[in-house]
Amino acid sequence: EIEFFVNPNRISECPHYNKIKQTQLNLANDSKTGYKRAKVQELLKQGVFASKWHAYWVVSFYNWFISYGVDEKNLRIRPHTKDQLAHYAKACIDIEYRFPFGWKEVHGDADRGQFDLGQHQKFSKQKLEVYDEATKSKVLPYVAAEPSQGIERALLVFLFDAYTYDNSRGNVVLKLHPSLSPFKVAVFPLVKKDGLDKKAREVYAQLKGCFNAFYDESGSIGRRYARQDEIGTPYTVTIDYQTLEDGSVTIRDRDSTKQIRTSIEQLNNKLWSLVYQGAKFGK
Template identity: 40%
Template sequence: MATDQNKFQAIISHCKEYGFVFQSSEIYDGLSAVYDYGQNGAQLKKNIRDYWWKSMTQMHENIVGIDSAIFMHPTIWKASGHVDGFSDPMIDNKDSKKRYRVDHLIEAHAETLPEGNGDVLISKMNELLAADDLAGLKTLIETYNIQCAVSKTANWTDVRQFNLMFSTQLGSVTDEASEIYLRPETAQGIFVNFLNVQKTGRMKIPFGIAQVGKAFRNEIVARQFIFRMREFEQMEMQFFVRPGTQKEWFAYWKEERLKWHKSLGIDPDKYRFHVHDKLAFYADAAEDIEYEFPIGFKEVEGIHSRTDHDLSRHQEFSRKKMQYFDTEINQNYIPYVIETSIGLDRMFLLTICDAYVEEDLTKDGKEDSRVVMKLPAKLAPVKLAIFPLTKKDGLPEIGKELMDKCKSAFHCFYEEKDAIGRRYRRQDAIGTPFCVTIDHQTKEDGTVTIRYRDNMEQERIPMDKVKELVLNKINE
């Protein structure tokens, strides 16, 4: 699997330098695996979120959206299996005091072995994980003499399970407070509201419920920038179907979701499906959409056929019927569920990685280069930058007039200072697709120079056509 760590580090640096992503609490030396989105990152993230939300709730007549609370009744997490089963096997090196997720530790070692030997190691690990054989996993680590990357020793503790849910107290007095959890996923908020939405919305199966929201996991080995964080955002849709039709709907949503990714103009060759080797006991199909990041192919979205497991468990634990009466077949049943779950932060990182380009512009022996973010126009934080050529002769006033005309339709940026070339480069670096320069000719004939980010070509157009042109490109 080809990786490009240098490019990945360059992207991380670019994200900080141009206001996309900052280390959280940086002035206090930061907080591990927690990040803040800067002014450009927050807008890009919102644009991705809005594009997904529109594609789900506006473009599908039988899908509606909700926004459930982060705090939920603790029994929900018992019913969902998170209290008993949401854990990862961990191991500590006694010399470095560094903690590792066992599967990550073994996978990293497997990558250093010849291909056949590495595959054997991964196969043995998967068998032990499936059997919850923690002692066997430690023996496997010792057999292969897997060492800590920091201490270079193999002085390991026993392997033990570590629950990934954050817990907190609900109540004003500690002694009387009850323990609750920060949700580790958004899906359960949809399941427990299934009947509320179905009845109040008079929804008929098949129908879906979509949600975007924060989730929290106490990842011990959080890594790879914003790819794996402790606080992250999910975009999930649970699609409720008649039992027996789930395979057809699984195939439909698998195709539909890949189509959504391709609609962003991202290189389709960088996508692939990964079929799960081992299914959860309640599932009958599961595949991931993976993207080729500079750090290799990684999961971005999961499509899962979850049968009736979730609603059945909530019916059992709440003692409330979670059934649907299907008038077409005159029958009561607990619906089956097809889930599409995409990480918003991972989609943000995918978009950044796909857009980041370092271009050599050397011409006629004169060295030149630029870093450009070739973001889809519909997602770019700023759509149009407006540049008066000088700060005098009435050019700023014309620029502000164009700004006032366009800013209600899309995000604009106005700047007067520096040479025009420098202004262009700054906008290239944040991914602004169009720049307009207002010069003295504008005063004479009402035309402006519009520059296109990707090919740097320029053309003269009437100023009153700028808004229409940008809107057309955004909506393509």
């Protein structure tokens, strides 16, 4: 939780607003989907947002969920009605997620105005104004936004959104964003003989200096893939007989099950681009 203060005389001066004003959000309603689409600038005109700064902070967190893999159809914003609004707030917006048990709040953001500092100033008898260098004047700071959310609810959102049962595979696939996956890569020898296990250990040692990596040589290759699917590991690297011939390995993508080959020399760079730089698999 933070309180974002601005000069009350300059509350409309948000340098980031032009970048987000055309953004479309899901606005809560009573339709079958639970929302309608609306642009930020329209919502600001309607008074859904208290200010450009308020809009900016709500959009930032809405997009934050999406950037980590949450399907936007499961997100919406819900403005507090007058009877729900706290007495000190000019406006308050909840970001809600569509859980299997209904829409629930996962983030809140209120324009608190000058209530907090005003009350402190009133009862402490101490001046709490600050000097604004830009306007050369003293002002009582204004809370244009108070973004607030808990780690536990955010984690629950990511887990629910990622949880998938794949009928064709016959197992759960936890489609976590690679940045959120506990392990980024798992390394398997195709079989535990003929030097494949030794080579696999070498590849694992190479990778674990850069990634949270997992090594597994137990059971069939299919079972090992399934185990990693279920815990959300986005990529698996398999060392096979071709590896011994030309130094290449197979990388398998968790979500699509597609596979590509790359050299062991290029493996770290390839995985880094996939996990941390948003590279498309197979490109």
